């Protein structure tokens with residue numbers, strides 16, 4: 001999901017009132033619509049960057065002022081011949097395609113019946129001016145009607161944006177303000193539109209959609225607004241830096257986590273009067289102090305904002321009690337608590353939130369000092385090296401510190417059995433639960449037998465009917481049986497990757513189980529699906545397919561280990577670049593498997609990935625056609641609920657593999673190491689990845705800019721069917737091999753490079769690369785000896801059907 005409505009605060013407004021945030025937010029919640037400010041409007045139009053709105057015929061009513069500013073308006077076309085229209089043209093082909101996927105049109109040109117608008121930018125004066133210029137008459141009677149029918153909708157929406165609205169009103173800087181509108185149309189239903197100057201991509205249009213009882217936010221189109229594309233405006237940079245994060249946390253017997261988090265906070269500019277943090281919505285702040293003085297804070301649920309913005313974090317505001325000095329570190333302290341720890345039964349626990357369990361701001365690198373106090377019969381693991389570990393009565397106290405800067409600290413707990421291995425200067429500690437969570441605990445399933453006469457089960461008492469129920473005791477999965485094997489595999493993978501990519505962020509890697517089918521990698525700490533701990537026969541039926549078994553037995557632990565580099569050493573620059581981390585992590589796992597089992601295994605897996613990508617849904621669409629990999633989490637929509645995983649992992653691995661085949665092994669491995677070196681603790685985007693990969697291409701490459709690879713496989717969709725026809729004429733040593741490679745099943749503009757291998761009875765094969773487009777690609781080669789076989793792409797250099 002996309003992070004939008006990114007809140008960044010810096011402003012020179014000094015506030016004298018006590019608890020200003022509480023006052024402003026209460027006003028915003030209670031304001032409602034203003035019947036005295038309702039106008040009969042005709043032919044009013046206004047623009048917000050790429051969004052153009054025409055209020056052709058209807059009524060426009062403003063909300064009552066909050067802190068001196070109007071922040072809401074409602075338009076209704078509920079009159080004879082009433083009408084309004086909206087026009088948005090996404091600036092790029094991929095965004096027009098995305099919009100068309102959801103709306104059947106590459107541009108948004110819709111008539112609408114009504115619209116509720118919330119804004120903290122310059123919309124209020126803009127609309128007021130337009131109303132005045134058009135000489136629109138007031139209509140208090142209609143105002144009263146509209147206020148009574150729409151007030152609750154407006155209040156609800158304002159409540160959804162309460163934190164942001166409060167922030168913007170306190171800042172008082174309209175250039176930082178946002179514009180949001182929910183638009184009601186006949187053809188497309190209700191949809192959301194957001195213009196937020198603090199987001200990386202300021203314009204987002206989409207819709208809440210339901211499928212199989214699940215709610216999705218379908219992102220129809222998301223793009224940079226015009227002023228930002230042209231460079232006229234720049235998104236604001238972070239207001240402050242956080243360093244030296246110190247957390248003292250107590251995990252109570254009932255699993256409530258009570259923590260105090262302290263950090264050094266350095267404002268980048270003067271006059272910072274509101275600070276914005278984010279934290280898991282499962283945690284509540286109870287106190288904030290800055291340099292020892294209590295500070296006002298505001299934390300609210302903001303459901304709609306979260307849905308559009310994505311993620312499990314909530315934003316909260318802190319009002320510094322005194323002016324902060326630019327460049328000078330202040331000490332900020334939070335008391336916070338909540339139930340981030342969940343129980344999966346049988347003594348299996350997990351940190352249930354993928355969000356941050358302590359106050360954070362963006363993903364800034366910092367040093368951590370973490371002390372946990374927890375029931376002594378539990379094991380608790382977290383990021384960092386242990387510097388203190390003792391028991392005090394019923395409690396165990398463990399303190400850890402990180403020697404280097406990391407972007408996020410995690411922890412996990414359970415009743416563990418643990419194996420530690422030292423390998424090549426690294427240490428791996430793998431923890432297993434002693435029992436499986438309830439969901440994996442097999443229920444004794446009564447087996448119903450139709451009992452023939454005479455009974456083959458003489459000891460089972462007879463029943464009146466011939467049915468006998470024999471309770472079958474299934475084997476209880478034991479998550480510790482595979483522990484030593486798993487620890488050995490992870491240690492080998494960690495060492496293998498360390499040699500290939502350079503030093504990991506932390507030298508100790510702790511691996512701990514988490515219920516579910518996935519994992520997550522923090523610096524120095526990996527959550528690994530409990531299924532990876534089980535023997536294949538112990539896994540539930542849903543995980544029993546060949547590829548699934550392989551994933552849990554051989555891929556997932558190596559994939560999560562590889563995230564120490566891809567995601568924790570090198571970071572993804574945005575959701576469009578997340579694929580790099582998933583693809584590189586998964587391909588690193590495949591490299592590890594290849595080293596262990598040989599190249600054939602790698603090709604078999606890639607073949608299975610291709611099959612999965614080509615699998616068709618009920619509408620006959622392949623999984624791969626859901627959209628380009630750069631859509632990232634947007635692939636997870638109501639139209640394609642399963643596409644994200646397949647495209648990120650399977651196609652992502654293919655893209656990296658194709659790159660490898662174009663670079664050659666030696667250059668490819670050099671590239672991976674160089675990325676980790678050059679981008680250590682920095683973000684990497686797709687174009688930077690293309691640029692650095694290009695440096696490692698062999699001379700005379702058919703695709704020297706890697707445009708064929710990236711335009712078609714990264715930024716585009718399609719898996720071509722490739723066919724080779726060839727003939728050999730003449731006599732040795734001047735044989736003429738003539739061939740043609742044709743492509744089908746893809747768009748006209750699809751281009752791909754594919755190797756043709758000419759194998760001889762004796763001596764080395766000859767590889768000839770062919771550039772294929774919608775025209776058949778013909779080639780002619782002179783050969784000294786007759787070929788034994790001519791094969792199209794035997795080493796799987798290209799994702800295609802052959």
Ligand SMILES: [Zn+2]
Nearest residue numbers: 559563582585
């Ligand atoms: Zn991953």
